Amino acid sequence: MAASPFKHFLVTFLMPEKCYERFFVNFHMNVACLKFVMNRVVGFWILLDTFLAQLPQLLKILWRRSADGLSLTSALLQLYAFSCPVVYAIAHHFPLFAWVERLITLTQTATIVFLILHYRGKTLTGILFLLAFGGSIFLLASYAAAAVVSAMQASSLAALIASKVFQAGTNYSNGSTGQLSTLSVLLSWAGSLGFIFVSLQETGNWLATLSHTLSACLSCVLLAQVLCCSPAAAKKKSD
Numbered sequence: 001m002a003a004s005p006f007k008h009f010l011v012t013f014l015m016p017e018k019c020y021e022r023f024f025v026n027f028h029m030n031v032a033c034l035k036f037v038m039n040r041v042v043g044f045w046i047l048l049d050t051f052l053a054q055l056p057q058l059l060k061i062l063w064r065r066s067a068d069g070l071s072l073t074s075a076l077l078q079l080y081a082f083s084c085p086v087v088y089a090i091a092h093h094f095p096l097f098a099w100v101e102r103l104i105t106l107t108q109t110a111t112i113v114f115l116i117l118h119y120r121g122k123t124l125t126g127i128l129f130l131l132a133f134g135g136s137i138f139l140l141a142s143y144a145a146a147a148v149v150s151a152m153q154a155s156s157l158a159a160l161i162a163s164k165v166f167q168a169g170t171n172y173s174n175g176s177t178g179q180l181s182t183l184s185v186l187l188s189w190a191g192s193l194g195f196i197f198v199s200l201q202e203t204g205n206w207l208a209t210l211s212h213t214l215s216a217c218l219s220c221v222l223l224a225q226v227l228c229c230s231p232a233a234a235k236k237k238s239d
Contacts, residue, residue: 014040039201042194049191050101054078054108056183058115067116069178071170075113077163082106083137084156090141091149157211164188164218171225182226189219 011017019033061067082105089099096103110130117126140149171177195212199205 035201038197042197046191046194046198047101049187049194050105053184053187053191054105054112056187057181058108058112060179060181060184061112061115061119064179065119066179067112067119069170069174069176069180070112070116071163071167072113072116074163074167074170075109075116077159077166079106079109079113079133081156081159081163082109084152084159087137087141087144088149088153091144091146157208157215161211161215161218164215164222168218168221168225171222171229175229177222177226177229180222180226182223185219185222185226189216189223192216192219 011020015023015033015037019030019036022028022030022033061070082102085099085102086106089102110133114126114130117123117129140152167180171180192212192215196209196216199209199212
């Protein structure tokens, strides 16, 4: 008898067949299987955040032809944060498939930085910045000391947290979130929750857990600002 599509999907992507049998045939909630499934779901969750978190923001800027309300400082800090894993991977000669998703995120973020400058009338500055940035990545990955590369990798999360602080401050100052993407903020929040789970389950590093918790809290602040202070929300409130 052929396996049902439901079973095929679960066994292929989420759990081994023995866990499927325990859950859906024997109706037994095995702790080891439950933990395995949760780890697999969180892994997909984090991968989704890594691939797509910046894409909705990029598409929104292009669609609206505007980067109003986006903090350039926040975008630059994100660019640094996403650069660190790429520099680390290249410097340590990791295979491309191990860090290609980081490269995709980095490319999207670099494009966002350029578009912020472009829509502020600084297109030439944006082009020169991208050239300088690409050269810096090459030089750091090729010639930087191992201690420098490791320090960059260790500081990437702090830079990402700082980027959220600057964007939240810009939203507060403007009284609006401008072109900040709700979906990007939501994906970032979800990714932070996934990293909290991983740090608790696998690393046991309380500092990493605290940092990811802070990142998730700041994403909640940004999400609240988007829902309450976006142009659409402000217009609805005034009607």
